[in-house]
Amino acid sequence: MNERRFDKDELRIGMFVMLDLPWLSHPFLTNSFKIRNQHQINILRQLDLETIRVDLDRSDPFWAQDQSDSPAADALADEAGGQAFTSKLWSEKHTRIQQLKERRARLNQCAKCYLQKANLARSIMSHLRSAPAQAAEEAVELVGGMVDELTEDPETTVQLVNLKHRDENSYNHAVNVSALALVLGREFDLDQAQLRLLGMGALFHDLGHLKIPSQILMKKGPLTEAERRFYQQHPRYGAEIARQIGTLPAGVIEIIVKHHEHMDGSGFPEGLSARDLGLLTRILTVVNRYDNLCNGFGSERDLSPHQAISRMYSKERQWYDPKVLTTFITHLGVYPPGTVVRLNDGRIAVVTSINTEDLLKPNVLVYSEEIPAEEALILNLIEEEIGIRESLKISELTQAQIEYLNLSDKLSYYFQGQRHGRVR
Known part of the structure; x- marks a missing residue:
């Protein structure tokens, strides 16, 4: 880093400054940023710092030509305007803090809801053999609750937490796929x-794993x-078990037996x-593959969400219904x-x-030792003009x-809400 210290009266528009202060002791959203106007300079000059570090490599090459003492700069820096600008910065900062608190609250609530769903799925699977009618009834209750919750919350629609479990099991996968499919x-x-057919099919899609x-x-x-040939029979085995239960609709059994089939005929077990x-099977195929890539058991596992999306689009696109895959990516994001x-400026x-x-510039929560x-800071990468x-x-x-970053054995899905329209 090409770094140099400047007296505060030497600061100019275009300099990239780095503040050696606690985050809450100034109104700026970050401790490091590029100076964009005279109001920022005036605030910087009032901070409890003798000198300020400047990263010359990240500063504009023309900063030295800026004349902050020009009449235009004086007009921009009037006291009333400066106070309003400072108040706006503090307000935005406190808004970001509140957004973070609300996000954490949602995650906590989501974690409780998710664990309830996983426990219900565990109960359902345990009753499949001994009490199939009871299991089917519990499944209807579980899926019905998920459908109702998604309908009532069109903005967030679904949040799944604790996907990276130390004791990973099929119950978590069943709940993940059900919520994503819905x-x-x-x-x-x-x-x-x-939706209820789709949710039931998603819940039982891996029944053949038994x-x-x-x-x-x-x-x-x-x-x-x-081993591969044996594994590829599990959709058939699942359909057999589903038929033995006797109460599962034909549409659910169809999803179970076809959830590994592909649009180009390369899937299994029937090709x-x-x-x-049908559409329900096409939806299930996409979300099942996505969750397997992120959280599966086999050799293709533990990809990041972005890596999973990239793989599905670049290497496996021919497997999926193009409208289903595009809609999935549009609402889940690149x-x-x-x-x-890792952002372009090196931050995690x-x-x-x-x-x-702009799907390439999402909102992110930034790791910072100073905050x-x-x-923690949540940034809109479109507003900040920062890339990934x-x-x-x-x-x-x-x-x-x-x-x-609150990632300890946790991973979250959020989907865009109803305001963005539907696929016709």
Whole structure:
């Protein structure tokens, strides 16, 4: 870093300054930023600093030509305007702090809701053999609750937490896929009956795993050819179990048996193609693959949300209904919430929500040693004119960064709300 200290009266527009002060002792959103107007200079001159560090490499090359003592600068820096500007900065800063508190509250509530859903799924699976009618009834209750909650909360629609469990199991995957499928289904204006079918199919889609040995399901490396052929029968096994239950609708069984089929005929177990796959199955195929890539058991697992989306779009696009995949990406984002990223300026952040105006510039919560975690900064990358350099895996972070960004065994999905319209 090409760094140099300047007296406060030497500050000019275009300099990139770095403040050696606690975050709450000044009104600026960050401790490091480029000076953009005379009001900022006036505030900087009032701070309890003798000199201010400036990163010359990140400063505008023309800053030295700026004349802050010009008549235009004097007019801009009138006292009344300066006070209003300072008040605006403090107001925005406190608003950001409040947004963070509200986000944390939502995450906590979401965590409780998610655990309830996972426990219900566990109960349902445990009753499948001994009390299939009871299991089906509990499934209707679980899915019905999820449909109602999604309908009542069109802005956030679904939040899933604790996806990176130390004791990963199929219950978490079932809840993840159910919620993702319901949200995506809602974007296609499915009615309540269709949503319930979709949710039930999503909940039971991996029913056939009950007949697959755990050493195959949990294997970290690639499957042998024999293991792969055995595993590829699980949709058939799941449909057989579903029929034995006797109370699951035909539409649910269809989703179970076809959820690994692809539009181009390359899926399994039957190698079906587009003409054989209904919309509900097409939705389930996309969300199931996404969650498997992020949180699955096999060799293709533990991708970041961005890496999963990128893989599905760039390498597997022919597998999916193009409208379903596009809608999924549009509402989840190129950098889905929960993605850890490195910004162009080197800072580490986690995506909190997408910007529909520019999917490459979401809103992010930034890691900073200078700002307390409970007051962490949320930035709109469109407003800040900052881009994302790369996505990161949580395993690439330090423990301090994981705890600060609230990523300890946690990952969140947020979807855009109803105001952005539906797919017709």
